[in-house]
Amino acid sequence: MIRANNPIMAGFYPDPSICRVEKNYYMVHSTFAYFPGVPIFQSQDLVHWTQIGNVLDRDSQLPLKGCRLSQGIFAPTIRYDRGMFYMITTNISEGGNFIVTAKSPEGPWSEPYFLGPDAMGIDPSLFFDTDGTCYYIGQREKEGAKYYGDCEVWIQKLNLETMKLEGEAAAVLDGFQKNAIWPEGPHLYHIDDYYYIIHAESGTAFHHSVMAARSRDIFGPYEYCPSNPIITHRHLGNDYPVTSVGHADLVDDGNGNWYMVMLACRPQEGYTLLGRETFLAKVAWEDGWPVVNPGIGRLEDVFEIPGEGGAAGDLDDRRTYTFDEKDVPPEFLSLRNNREKVMSLSERPGYLRMYMRRDTLKDLAEPAYLALRQQHMECVVETEAELHFGEEGGCAGVALMQNDENHLRVERFREGGREGLRVIRCVQGNDEELCLTDGIEEDLIGLKVNVHGLLADVAYRFNDGWKDMISGIDIRSLSTESAGGFVGCTIGMYASGNGKDTGGYADFTHFTYQH
Numbered sequence: 001m002i003r004a005n006n007p008i009m010a011g012f013y014p015d016p017s018i019c020r021v022e023k024n025y026y027m028v029h030s031t032f033a034y035f036p037g038v039p040i041f042q043s044q045d046l047v048h049w050t051q052i053g054n055v056l057d058r059d060s061q062l063p064l065k066g067c068r069l070s071q072g073i074f075a076p077t078i079r080y081d082r083g084m085f086y087m088i089t090t091n092i093s094e095g096g097n098f099i100v101t102a103k104s105p106e107g108p109w110s111e112p113y114f115l116g117p118d119a120m121g122i123d124p125s126l127f128f129d130t131d132g133t134c135y136y137i138g139q140r141e142k143e144g145a146k147y148y149g150d151c152e153v154w155i156q157k158l159n160l161e162t163m164k165l166e167g168e169a170a171a172v173l174d175g176f177q178k179n180a181i182w183p184e185g186p187h188l189y190h191i192d193d194y195y196y197i198i199h200a201e202s203g204t205a206f207h208h209s210v211m212a213a214r215s216r217d218i219f220g221p222y223e224y225c226p227s228n229p230i231i232t233h234r235h236l237g238n239d240y241p242v243t244s245v246g247h248a249d250l251v252d253d254g255n256g257n258w259y260m261v262m263l264a265c266r267p268q269e270g271y272t273l274l275g276r277e278t279f280l281a282k283v284a285w286e287d288g289w290p291v292v293n294p295g296i297g298r299l300e301d302v303f304e305i306p307g308e309g310g311a312a313g314d315l316d317d318r319r320t321y322t323f324d325e326k327d328v329p330p331e332f333l334s335l336r337n338n339r340e341k342v343m344s345l346s347e348r349p350g351y352l353r354m355y356m357r358r359d360t361l362k363d364l365a366e367p368a369y370l371a372l373r374q375q376h377m378e379c380v381v382e383t384e385a386e387l388h389f390g391e392e393g394g395c396a397g398v399a400l401m402q403n404d405e406n407h408l409r410v411e412r413f414r415e416g417g418r419e420g421l422r423v424i425r426c427v428q429g430n431d432e433e434l435c436l437t438d439g440i441e442e443d444l445i446g447l448k449v450n451v452h453g454l455l456a457d458v459a460y461r462f463n464d465g466w467k468d469m470i471s472g473i474d475i476r477s478l479s480t481e482s483a484g485g486f487v488g489c490t491i492g493m494y495a496s497g498n499g500k501d502t503g504g505y506a507d508f509t510h511f512t513y514q515h
Contacts (some may be wrong), residue, residue: 002307004047006242006299007264007277011375012488013039014276015075015185016261017125018251025251026078026105027261028055028087029278032487033072034333037062038087040078040105045307046251046259046280051330052106055087061100061112064336066364067093069403070485074122075185075247081128085109088136090122097124097138099163113163121151126158127188134158135218136165137197139184142174149181150174153199155188155219170219175201176211176228183211185247188218194288197222200246204276204486207234208246210262212290231262231281231292233299242266242299244276250283250290257306258283260292264299266377268453271479273402274374275488318514323352332370333490342368342495348507351386354495356394356504361494362404362426369399371492376515377453381491383511384446384461389414390503396495398447400456400475405429406483408475410458412445415498421445423458423470427477435470449491451475 009016015030023044031037037056041049056062056073064072076089087109088099097119098112115124121140128134136158142150156169175183186199194214201209209232212225233245248262260283263276282305284294293300321329323345334343347353352370359365372381387396397411409424420438424431435458446461457471476482478489491513495506 001304002045002047003302003304004280006279006301006303007266008047008261008280009041009049009278010274011277011373012275012490013278013373014263014486015247016263016278017075017077017187017249018261019078019080020251020254021080026080026085027278028076028078030075030089030486031056031073031333033064033067033069033093033336034487034490035059035062035064035336035339036330036333037073038076038089039330042105046253046305047307054330055100055102055107055109057107057109059337061109062337063091063094065094067336068364068485069335070487077125077187077249079126079128081134082132086126088124088126090124092122097122099126115163115165118165118169121154123185125187127190129190129218134160135188137186137188139186139199142171147179147181149203151181151183153183153186153197172215172220172222173197173199173213173224176213176224177201187249189250191285192288196290198248198250198290200248201229202234202246204246204263205244206238208232208244209234210246210248210260210292214288225289227289227291230290231260231298233264236298238270242279245279245299253306255306258285258290259305260290265480267481268377271454271476271481273451273454273475273479273489274377275480276486277488318512320510320512322350322510323508324350328370331372332492333373334370336366338366342366343370351507351509352493354396354493354506354508356390356396356495356497356502356506358497358499358501360496360498361399361401361407361409362429364404367494367496369401369492369494371399371401371490372511372513374400374451374489374491378451379491379513379515380448380450381511381513382446382448383493384444384509385412385493386507386509387412387443387445388505388507389443390497392497392500392502392504393419394495394497394500394502394504396493396506398449398492399494400449400451400478400489400491402478402480402483402489403485403487406477408449408456408473408478409494410447410449412440412447421460421469423473425473425475425477434473437469451491454479
């Protein structure tokens with residue numbers, strides 16, 4: 001047996017979708033305005049996961065110009081059929097629903113096949129029936145919708161040769177609850193004698209839930225499970241440590257065991273910094289219906305599943321990234337497009353060069369920002385940078401980012417004849433300078449940010465040891481509850497000319513994430 005720890009993917013890994021190909025499992029997640037898009041992970045036991053790439057790793061696949069941080073890529077689905085991998089998702093900022101394909105999950109993945117105006121709505125998924133027919137299932141607003149979130153789940157055939165929908169579209173479900181809101185994230189399966197639809201309902205926050213329905217015919221009529229919702233945590237109260245459970249996908253291990261991946265949140269005192277994470281649960285079948293964690297009825301922190309190997313420990317206690325490779329490690333994220341214009345690994349081998357150009361973290365643009373997901377409530381990041389200011393000055397440092405209007409910046413700067421080190425908290429688009437150490441002229445600086453719960457501390461270093469700069473910064477404004485949206489916090493390196501193309505740059509030597 002293998003011991004599994006929830007979440008199986010900590011931090012900002014929402015909207016999980018999973019498939020199995022022989023002994024390997026593959027899982028993908030939403031990325032919104034971050035680039036590259038849709039990370040893909042591989043596992044042989046559902047517990048130990050390795051990122052093998054990103055599905056959307058080219059600007060041509062992922063146009064994100066001007067989109068807000070919680071726009072862009074919504075809810076991908078990964079499926080496999082007859083030697084081909086398929087990933088279908090929505091770019092709500094440009095193009096709508098589309099499919100990419102690959103013969104290998106590591107890629108390369110194709111350019112997008114956009115499905116056009118016939119594929120309305122969001123959260124598309126694919127189902128391959130035993131006769132080889134492919135079906136599209138998704139969510140869309142009902143015709144004549146009576147309220148916000150009055151939506152339906154619909155199915156239509158998809159021609160894989162033309163990548164076009166064909167035949168009649170059938171609306172099959174409109175939610176389990178009376179006046180249901182946001183029936184979404186549907187997935188379709190054929191298990192024994194029934195077609196099953198699993199979908200989320202009631203929004204992706206506290207009241208999130210998972211519903212099941214079945215029919216003997218793919219186009220219905222479908223009956224809802226009398227035990228719906230088959231999983232939710234909304235009845236456990238605001239103070240329960242895991243909330244917002246929903247958006248699920250089913251997978252079996254080929255040996256009769258079934259599992260469900262889903263998203264959930266882990267608030268701290270009512271505030272969520274890590275975003276929506278991915279959890280795993282066991283599924284049994286009773287009377288032709290799925291039962292999630294039978295006898296328990298909620299997500300478990302630790303549980304056992306069949307398999308060989310050790311327990312899934314936490315991530316490495318300390319990960320130090322150096323920049324002597326040709327490519328940026330796949331787990332690093334930047335914002336929107338044109339990464340190669342704002343940073344380089346080749347200009348100075350062994351360093352990450354970030355250019356001080358006009359875009360800032362507050363702009364819906366393409367700032368020089370390269371970050372990891374915050375994956376722990378207690379973590380420390382540390383880096384060192386050599387700054388080369390242009391005539392117009394600029395800044396570079398570390399940012400803890402929720403979105404363009406809510407983030408924390410620690411930056412060495414030069415502007416208007418002043419230079420120094422400062423800490424700025426941006427709340428609802430308004431900058432507040434929390435700490436300033438001016439008169440600093442050294443251009444090689446080390447920076448450290450220590451996040452502990454809902455507080456953060458900052459330290460710096462020039463030629464000698466670390467010096468505390470400010471402690472106990474309240475970062476609740478970076479939570480989903482305060483800032484809104486669908487993302488979790490990221491933390492990383494950045495540079496900017498603060499509205500001007502200064503010609504300056506910063507060379508980062510390394511980046512360390514520790515918990």
